[in-house]
Amino acid sequence: MHILIVRPGAIGDTLLTLPVIQALKACYEQPSITLVGNAAVLPLASVTGIVDHVSNYELSQWGELFSNRGITTPSLQSQLQAVDLAICWLRDSDGIVANNLRRAGVxxxxxxxxxxxPGQRVHIMTYLAQTIGITLSQAQMSAGLPSLFPPIAASERRLVAIHPGSGGASKCWPVHNFAAVIMALWRRGIPVLLLAGPADESRLAELQKLLPIPPDPSLLHNLINVPLLEIAQRLSACRGYLGNDAGITHLAALLGVPTLALFGPSDPMIWSPQGPAVRILHSSVFGNLPDTVIMQELESLCV
Incomplete structure (x- = not known):
């Protein structure tokens, strides 16, 4: 059984799709699954074993799915002729994607x-599963990803990972609050792993201006602009995680890291991170989430 899954979207969108693919895979005997999606997530998806093959959705050949001329790239035509089931989580109101796939032999x-x-308040994992006719239990949603790295004893997990950014500025808790939490952790002798990607440069610079020099150099570790697989490896060794509604937050949750996720304008009913140890704080006005409250929640979760 050859299954092709086309899932465009941001890092978080793709990560939240992996448990759904895992549940789909269990419905067939030895299926071969190809995932076409966000290039940043593909190495991680491969390492988990959830998918067998991957392809970057941004490759020009996948644009032919929407072409009025149909699919003309010979290598893609050959690949599609072997596909038994194609699942495309994208808008196809005029049916051109489905028609092109059908003409290619899917x-x-x-x-x-x-x-x-809009208005359908169902978790994204549940929704995706429903579109392909399967039911995803809460246990399946919160199970997380297969173990990727050697286990580390809880007593050896020292760092709390913090990601102050997100794909949208409105989804970010104020930088000065993150600074206050980091300094509170330092006062307790707890080291921080600060995470940032290319979209977080301005927030990272602002945060660095607010932070004093740590009392001990070992209290601050930086992981800036590195591949997702490396982030996953470092996160898996952390005692906890704090972040906004962002892809890295979903990654931490799926890895089983105790995760405190901060939600503002996003609806956690739809977009909440899923994993074995997740806590969510939600306020439509981020100023209503003071750093003292966040620190209390973080302490009870992982400190």
Missing amino acids: REIITAPGRPA
């Missing part, structure tokens, strides 16, 4: 928007 095709309709 036997069964499912297309559905990549997120619930």
Whole structure:
């Protein structure tokens, strides 16, 4: 059984799709699954063993899915002729994607928007599973990813990881609050792993201006602009994680790291991180989440 899954979207969108793919895989005997999606997530998806093959959605050949001329790249035509089931989580209101796949020889095709309709407050994992006719239990949603790295004893997990950024500025808790939490952790002798990606440069610079020199150099570790697989490895050794509604937050949760996720305008009913140890604080006005409250929650979760 050859299954092709096309899932465009941000890092978090793709990560939240992996447990759904894992549940789908269990429905077939030795299926071969190809995931076409966000390039940053693909190495991680491969290492988990959830998918067998990966391809970057940004490659020009996948643009032919939407072409009025159909699929003309010979290598893609050959690949699609071997596909028994294609699942495309994207908008195809005019049916052109489904028609192109059918003309290329795909036997069964499912297309559905990549997120619930406005007003449909169902978790994204549940929604995606429903579109392909499977039921995802809460246990399956919160199980996380397969173990990727050697286990580390809880007594050896020292760092608390903090990611102050997100893909959208409105989804970010104020920088000065993150600074206050970091300094509170330092006062307790707890080292911090500070995470940032290319989209976080301005927030990172602002945070660095607010932070004093740590009382001990070992209290601050930086992980800036590195591949997702390296972030996963470092996160898996942390005692806890604090972050906004962002892809890295979903990664921490899926890895089983005790995760405190801060939600502002996003609806956690739809987008909440899933994992064995997740706590969510939600306020439509981020100023209503003071750093003292966040620190209390973080302490009870992992400190």
